[in-house]
Amino acid sequence: MHIADGVLPTAVAAGSYIVTLAGLGLSLRTLDQRELPKIAVVSSSFFVASLIHLPLGPTSVHLLLPGLVGALLGPTAFLSIVVGLFLQSLLFQFGGLTALGANSLMMGLPALVCGFLYRRLRGTSKKSNALVGSLVSGLGVLLAALILAFFLATGGESFMGVAKIALVAHIPVMVVEALVGGFVISFLYQVKPELLGVTLARENV
Amino acid sequence: MNFDQAHVIVLNGVQTMSLFSCLFLPFFCALVAWLLKAEESTSAGQKTEPDWSSPVLDRHGQGSSLFHTWAPSIKIATLLIAAFVIVSLHTLAWALTALFCCALCVELTGMSWTRPLRRLAALGGFLGMLVVIVPLTSPVQSGETVLVLPGLPEWPYSLAGAHLALTIVCKAMAVALLMEPMLATSSLPQTLQGFTDLGLPASLNQMILLCHRYIFVFQEEMRRMQRSMRVRGFVPRTNIATLRTMGSGFGMLFIRSFERTERVYEAMLSRGYQGSFPAEVRQKITNMDLVKGVLFIMIAAILLAGDRLLPLILF
Amino acid sequence: MHHMAVRPPVDDERTTLFSLRQLAYTYPDGTPGLRSIDLDIFPGDRVALVGQNGSGKSTLIRHLNGLFLAQAGRCSYQGELITEAMVQGLRQKVGILFQDPDDHLFCNTLYDDVAFGPRNQGRRPEEVERLVHHWLGEVELDQVMYKPAHHLSYGQKKRAALAAILAMEPEVLILDEPTANLDPRQEAVFRRLLEQFTGALIAIDHDLLFLYGLCERAVVLAQGQVHHDYSFQQLAAEPQALCEHGLDFTFRFTCCGQHYHHDQYHHHHHGTHEHEVAGAHLHGESQQTDPIIELQHYWYSYPDTTPGVSNINLSLFPGDTLALIGENGAGKSTLAHCLLGLHRPEKNEGFYLLEGRPLARQDYRQLWRRVGMVFQNAADQLFSPSCREEVAFGPEQLGLSKTEVRRRVEQALELVGLSGYAKRPPLHMSGGERKRLAIAATLSLEPEVLILDEPTASLDPRSEELLLQILADLPITKILVTHDLFFVRQLCARTVVLHQGRIIRDYATHEFLADEHLQVVNGLDYTYKNSCYQEIQALQGISLR
CATH class of the missing domain: 3.40.50.300 (P-loop containing nucleotide triphosphate hydrolases)
Structure with missing residues (x-):
């Protein structure tokens, strides 16, 4: 779920913008300029994947993907996510323009954490990769939901109820995403293992 | 819950119904209008193909409105400030005024309302949740009016919460309406060039353009893959097998996108790419652009001043 | 050597x-x-x-x-x-x-x-x-x-x-x-x-x-x-050098540049023998049998400006092999999707008859059980980690037993010459192999009608020859959507020409090959390649008779 315009206090919206811009600046500066077009093209596939709805009982959910993006892109995930969110806001109004900073942090930070954890824990077998992939995918959603709840709670006591409900509403998404994430990682491990753990930017040892 | 100090009004079922239908009226109207538009465009059948041989400002409408002729950088700067001003409003009356102003902006562009309405429809879920939850869960202050809904004695409906929620709804809708005049009255490359002129890194601009271009390519690839699943009898259901299949599908999508990045990059290199896109000719900033900027900032300032100095309480 | x-x-x-x-x-x-x-x-x-x-x-x-x-x-x-x-x-x-x-x-x-x-x-x-x-x-x-x-x-x-x-x-x-x-x-x-x-x-x-x-x-x-x-x-x-490098397209020389002879075509009620040239059998009197699929006055138009198909009348008989020809954008793929039930007509614009019975709205969803399709670029639409899972996907959706699924997978892989590939990831196979795998993935559903959209696109000559053999041996009803004149001639007894969404010709392939008015109508200039064939034949000194 993306935060719409007008929900956050202006100071929080502006503050998260500044943090996001700083993060972007840092990413752009540390990355190899030549890799940027590649990250952009990969971002479009994440964008497309996040638009696909999966059936869940009488309703359907779509994936948030912070965990998977983190696992696949590592440190460059933040950049990829900001680009994707900007276009989502621009094209579909998924997430408000003034809340873009907050939304970027909500998805980008979990991606970085998940990317780090996946690389640390994934091990060398297909099973451990799939399991860790599944865990970080679920964790990504959980962290995103927590950050969302935190942002909502900055609006004051009136928003506590919404924050709690948003948190609960993310539980089914978390389960679905953990399962799909595990299947994606296990598929990639079987078919194209070099994609996992090989960042687009050359590996810094 | 203790709400002794509050002003309690007990509602019956009919009143509750009418209250909620009032709250959801804006969404309902937007949805109906959008559906009507959609119906219109399909029944009209063959839409005429726009003339692609001259530079189009935006594929959804060529126009000569004040937004279309406004230099993108000043336009974006002005409207971005306006958007932040709008989200800073606290009172419903002024938020409604802002919503009205933004609707006027859309009307001034002379463009179809289909896309602005679709934007409002996209907001429906989030805002609908706010409208229901915030008034029911807001802490009740002393001297405040609460409504007790039939069957929900534990969850008083706070009018202050309703005011807050509706203010947010108006603000979100206002900014959503402002998106079209701000970002869709120039072509995407021009709009992004506007951001670059404002100081956004040019490399980010190019990433967004590239990402936008390949969304369409991957969407087509995903659509084809889903189609080839469907003709082999696949129907998505709530079960593990569906998630496994979709997981493979996503995995394939990612692999193909990684493979494509390499090919696109080679194609770019082979045509002399050296790390940056060749610059477009920039639109010159005229005095008129600045006049428009000042005008809009003034309107925004009036909204904010009114909001803080003249807070009209509707209920 | x-x-x-x-x-x-x-x-x-x-x-x-x-x-x-x-x-x-x-x-x-x-x-x-x-x-x-x-x-x-x-x-x-x-x-x-x-x-x-x-x-x-x-x-x-x-x-x-x-x-x-x-x-x-x-x-x-x-x-x-x-x-x-x-x-x-x-x-x-x-x-x-x-x-x-x-x-x-x-x-x-x-x-x-x-x-x-x-x-x-x-x-x-x-x-x-x-x-x-x-x-x-x-x-x-x-x-x-x-x-x-x-x-x-x-x-x-x-x-x-x-x-x-x-x-x-x-x-x-x-x-x-x-x-x-x-x-x-x-x-x-x-x-x-x-x-x-x-x-x-x-x-x-x-x-x-x-x-x-x-x-x-x-x-x-x-x-x-x-x-x-x-x-x-x-x-x-x-020809020898060509053959060594898998470039032997001389198998194509049996096709064009010669004139059609009537006595090559004849009609059988029962398949008792095979001819060197597949598809020599005219369906002729078999039209007395009921068509499997019949489209009557079928219209489909896309919501956007993409042209669709209009007023299609088409009968498909059991065992037919039909070529669907037309310029890019003539509506070939659209028509194929209509046959597949992916495109339903608006309201009552036309009828889709399956074995003589008009389809009801909900029946379109079940058409996949009868009609299979191998899409254009099907090789890029595979999504399973191994060939076995790819081919088993369809039968599993049918809810078949494990042994039956296994039987069908083995059979389908064998039909396309990919036995022993069961564990290989499709992604790492060549374009030709993936194309055949896509065909196997459809064949495992045991469809009665198989539609192939541009089956020969970007295949090397060796893969093409293999594909030709596989298709010629398949006993089911086939529709080929293609620009490849050679495949049309070799496999299809009947040719349907589409132009701007309408069927402008529906006749025997030999008539199509002799049809000189066609390029005037839709700009399909197949004659250039015919002259190339003839020149190369002359170079090789091959006599076809």
Whole structure:
């Protein structure tokens, strides 16, 4: 779920913008300029994947993907996510323009954490990769939901109820995403293992 | 819950119904209008193909409105400030005024309302949740009016919460309406060039353009893959097998996108790419652009001043 | 053992354009790309670069543009060694057209795409403007100059990509599969522009007949080495060399350029024997049997401006093999999707009869049980980690027992000659193998009707021959959507010609082959290739009688 315009206090919206811009600046500066077009093209596939709805009982959910993006892109995930969110806001109004900073942090930070954890824990077998992939995918959603709840709670006591409900509403998404994430990682491990753990930017040892 | 100090009004079922239908009226109207538009465009059948041989400002409408002729950088700067001003409003009356102003902006562009309405429809879920939850869960202050809904004695409906929620709804809708005049009255490359002129890194601009271009390519690839699943009898259901299949599908999508990045990059290199896109000719900033900027900032300032100095309480 | 005809390295007084000496390249994952290439290319050369998949063609052309740098050996352009420092200048003179036009069109309008190269060359804006207008005009796209590429058809994209290269006014033009998936009319645009091009031309294509009209020199690669380097006529005249390199398209010579003889076609009530030429049996009186599928006054139009099909009357009989012909955008794929139930008509615009019974709305969803389809680029629509899972996907959706699924998978894989591939990931297989896997994935559903959309696109001749055999042996009803005249002639007794969404012809294939009015109607010029066939036949001295 993306935060719409007008929900956050202006100071929080502006503050998260500044943090996001700083993060972007840092990413752009540390990355190899030549890799940027590649990250952009990969971002479009994440964008497309996040638009696909999966059936869940009488309703359907779509994936948030912070965990998977983190696992696949590592440190460059933040950049990829900001680009994707900007276009989502621009094209579909998924997430408000003034809340873009907050939304970027909500998805980008979990991606970085998940990317780090996946690389640390994934091990060398297909099973451990799939399991860790599944865990970080679920964790990504959980962290995103927590950050969302935190942002909502900055609006004051009136928003506590919404924050709690948003948190609960993310539980089914978390389960679905953990399962799909595990299947994606296990598929990639079987078919194209070099994609996992090989960042687009050359590996810094 | 203790709400002794509050002003309690007990509602019956009919009143509750009418209250909620009032709250959801804006969404309902937007949805109906959008559906009507959609119906219109399909029944009209063959839409005429726009003339692609001259530079189009935006594929959804060529126009000569004040937004279309406004230099993108000043336009974006002005409207971005306006958007932040709008989200800073606290009172419903002024938020409604802002919503009205933004609707006027859309009307001034002379463009179809289909896309602005679709934007409002996209907001429906989030805002609908706010409208229901915030008034029911807001802490009740002393001297405040609460409504007790039939069957929900534990969850008083706070009018202050309703005011807050509706203010947010108006603000979100206002900014959503402002998106079209701000970002869709120039072509995407021009709009992004506007951001670059404002100081956004040019490399980010190019990433967004590239990402936008390949969304369409991957969407087509995903659509084809889903189609080839469907003709082999696949129907998505709530079960593990569906998630496994979709997981493979996503995995394939990612692999193909990684493979494509390499090919696109080679194609770019082979045509002399050296790390940056060749610059477009920039639109010159005229005095008129600045006049428009000042005008809009003034309107925004009036909204904010009114909001803080003249807070009209509707209920 | 192997007849090698390699030109000795020459120090011609003409300046060589490219000079390659013992050029070798190995990919980072250890896959050998080039072993040792010795090759000279001169100004004005028109070279056909041919060889099987994996012979090093793509690796070689990437060296000529500086995308890959020589790991061993030398590679120089106009006497200058190609190094990191000089590639920028080189790339502005050597243009490569890659296979997938979507890779070339990365901007948000065609104008920007075509202007990208000239702008990188540092040309003045007025000149860029002139070049863009000129070249988009040349490829007949000046009416859509400001359209984003994602709103264009495949053929338009392909032409736009060519314009984007030509606008750089390169000295050397390298083409990778320029005409794959194009109809003869669009191919003619390519041929015209390439014939006009005065610089050196290097073309990779599986369609040797296209190359025949274009190239004078043939360089045959095998296992990363140059195996033959001689005139194209010599290559064409040596069936043995063609055969060794999997380029033997002479199996196609039984097709065209000869006249149709009535006595070849006859009718049987029961299949008691086979003919050398598959599809010789006319359905004739079999029309007395009921058609499996019948479309009556069927209309379909897309919600956007894409043209659909109108007033289709089509009967499909058991055992029919039908060719669906038409220019790009004529509605072939749309009609195929209609047969598949993907496109339902609005309200009561037409009837779909299955075994004589009109389909109800909800029945369309079940059509997949009866009608199978192998889509265009089906090789890219596979999504399973192994061949077994890919082929088992359909039967599993049918809810069949495990043993039955296993039986069907084995049977289907065997039918397409992929037994023993069960555990291989489809992603790592060749294009031809993946194409056959896609067919197996559909066959495992045991459909009564099989629709194939452009089955031969971008296959090398060896894979094509295999595919032809497989299709000829399949006893079920088949529909081929194709531009490939040879496959039509070999497999299909009946041909249906679509033009602007309508069926304009529905007759026996021999009538189609003799139909001279057709190119006037829809611009499908198949005659050019026929004349090429005949010339090559003359070169090889093959007598067909």
